Amino acid sequence: MATDNNIAVSVKDLEKKFGSFIAVNRINFDVKRGEIFGFLGPNGAGKSTTIKMLCGILTPTAGSGYVDGYDINREQELIKQNIGYMSQKFSLYDDLTVEENIDFYSGIYKVPPKRQRERKEEIISMIGIEEFKSMFTGILSGGLKQRLALGCAIIHEPKIIFLDEPTAGVDPIARNNFWKLIKEMANKGITIFVTTHYMDEAENCDRLALIYQGSIIAMDTPINLKTQCMKEKVLKISVSNAEEWLYKLDKVEGIKESALFGTAIHTIVDDAVKVKQSIKKLFQETDIKDFTIESIQASLEDVFISLIESHEKVGGMCELK
Amino acid sequence: MITVKTQNLTRKFASLIAVNNLNLEIEEGEIFGLVGPDGAGKTTTMRLLAGILEPTSGEGWVYGKHISKESEALKDNIAYMSQRFGLYEDLTVMENLNFYADIYNVSLKERTQRIERLMSFSGLSPFTNRLARYLSGGMKQKLGLACALIHTPKVLFLDEPTNGVDPVSRRDFWQILYQLLKEKVTIIFSTSYLDEAERCKRVGLIHKGQLLKCDVPANIKRERNVDTLEAAFISIINESH
The missing domain is CATH 3.40.50.300 (P-loop containing nucleotide triphosphate hydrolases)
Structure with missing residues (x-):
């Protein structure tokens, strides 16, 4: 009892x-x-x-x-x-x-x-x-x-x-x-x-x-899950013609998944600093000047998908840092 | 290019005005979200645009075809997936696809290639011979979508396609939709889940048959000074009362 x-x-x-x-x-x-x-x-x-x-x-x-x-x-x-x-x-x-x-x-x-x-x-x-x-x-x-x-x-x-x-x-x-x-x-x-x-x-x-x-x-x-349980980072990329960039970004090394959110792209990455640099470089090469890349908080959905994927690979439970 | 356009589109059911003077323009290759409470007029709007339902008054064009005067020709260019997916539970995955290919007169020559493509794109390949009845909710949804895409439509209408589908399957479903955007397919999507509507390029809020708001999600949230579309819409709807 x-x-x-x-x-x-x-x-x-x-x-x-x-x-x-x-x-x-x-x-x-x-x-x-x-x-x-x-x-x-x-x-x-x-x-x-x-x-x-x-x-x-x-x-x-x-x-x-x-x-x-x-x-x-x-x-x-x-x-x-x-x-x-x-x-x-x-x-x-x-x-x-x-x-x-x-x-x-x-x-x-x-x-x-x-x-x-x-x-x-x-x-x-x-x-x-x-x-x-x-x-x-x-x-x-x-x-x-x-x-x-x-x-x-x-x-x-x-x-x-x-x-x-x-x-x-x-x-x-x-x-x-x-x-x-x-x-x-x-x-x-x-x-x-x-x-x-x-x-x-x-x-x-x-x-x-x-x-x-x-x-x-x-x-x-919910707040701890969003801030502490996901090892990847989420970047929000605002650029015109986001739909077209969605596929071009797939080729950037280190981007695991991209999704459109309104007129921006959310990408899930392991190394935010490195990927930010690569995307900036890609935009500069194609003469795109009007863009922003910022780190944003993961959504609960992002966290859960990420936890499920990492569980499939290694198993175990989310350890809080 | 504008693929969907309506002018004062109206549909009444007896004294109920289900869709009231709707004016809408949707660009080619856009994901457009239609959101609103139950009974707001989302499904009626979809059915009018898909040429399934006759308007009481007003006009509409989808991919250059008039929605009531050319409703048969219009159907060649569009696909409509209802909440129930429209699958035959006692047919296998492959039989369902072939059935829809027959309905849409897809030639035998083209068919093999197209089915193969849809199978790999939707991840259905391992389940070719499984009865639709035995698929999970998420797989049924993907098969429903594959069937709707058999005739390579230019405009896709999805009526609450993710109701009751789990987050992992929902994520897969969105990735399939992004593939379609690459081919410039226009997607019109209704949902009562506003976190999902954040993914649309533009959203239209329908309430009691009227389009109360139509803009990109970021603008709608900024205007109401809130973080989520859900909060914005609840505030807009409460104000309209």
Whole structure:
């Protein structure tokens, strides 16, 4: 039994094999109460398998874990009753109204009858869905459905909420509102465990773990990951006709990858000083005078791609300098 | 050269104005991003430009062809990839490519060479005989793109092509798009992910059928004095209410 009351989720050497395939390879991490913890990784990396073990749906093949003090190997039913879970599929009944969906989940999660009415009002006001409460769920926009799904997932006031790619296919305004709600909940001490593919979403997390081929290959705050975990540097090159220069730059030694960002080029390089010199030389030779080359902070996406590539080569975990 | 041009392009569905007096010009070889909330009119705009949907009023030309009067001729020059990729799940990778080659009347002679090129360019070669159903999201997306490119279109419409695709596959996908830019293909791309829109040369923000903003990402951010397109757009949309 995990005794530290400040830890909401704790796993030690957690492993899941399917036959000879190792889906999750002895991972370790702790999530503090009130923390927004992001779990990132490509498809098939082990994200869903981990979440399923934490939610009491899958039994690990080795290792231990505790969620809100409950043992994931032995107290799976208690875990299910005490956590909130929302997936990208939302699991709402389209042919029930908003209120009926809330009532339905209230019943499933055994909210005490005396409390049900009051709790429903709380949820409706929290997710801002007052004016739609007697509408059929099927006709709601993606953003409203998403908020309703969140409302239903927390009807029983769980202290930990698992969100599995909660905003796939939801537009930016709705996503922004959704994250405001999530942050409010975290401020009240609720722990949020979220998986996502989207880096702008990952930026909202207090801490991130990157999982790849079943292993955690980096874990830190977004800012530390961006500033300390990538060995390559990113250069931003502003020059007119950037599209054409994109291919010409491929020939410059030391450039690993280039991409267009608006009217500028971002390149990933090992040796910023050397490559800067080579590009300057190339521009001068072709009589280009109007250009700038500056080092910029890597994006989370740059960092993750770089970590995955270096993991493929050497393995191991990102070591902070 | 301007490859896409619209003049007061409008499409109504009963009382709903899905696209409202759209005026747009897109240059050859440009990556243009169409962004906006759900239901803003992104998909309707794409379908109008691809000649799939008739405008209620206004005009539009794509690669010199009028979008309603010459919608059949227009289709020779364009490709449209929808969010669902339009693949046949019970056909293999190769069968899907051949099917699209048939539809677009690609001659047998040209076909072999083109398929070979698309396969290597998209990294699909190892999966030739795999049923589309068994491909990962990222691979499906690449196959969808390869099928859309079978007739070497000049203008490519991609409707939210990276929804639900992981970062590694997304990165590969962008590298394929850059290859196309090299051949001066014009790419019009819709997305609800604004970090992705930063990659476009210019972006147009659509909200309730109207183009609220159309400029290079750097200008839009500077004007609003924010670091991200997301922050800029939320501020523009809130102001429009």
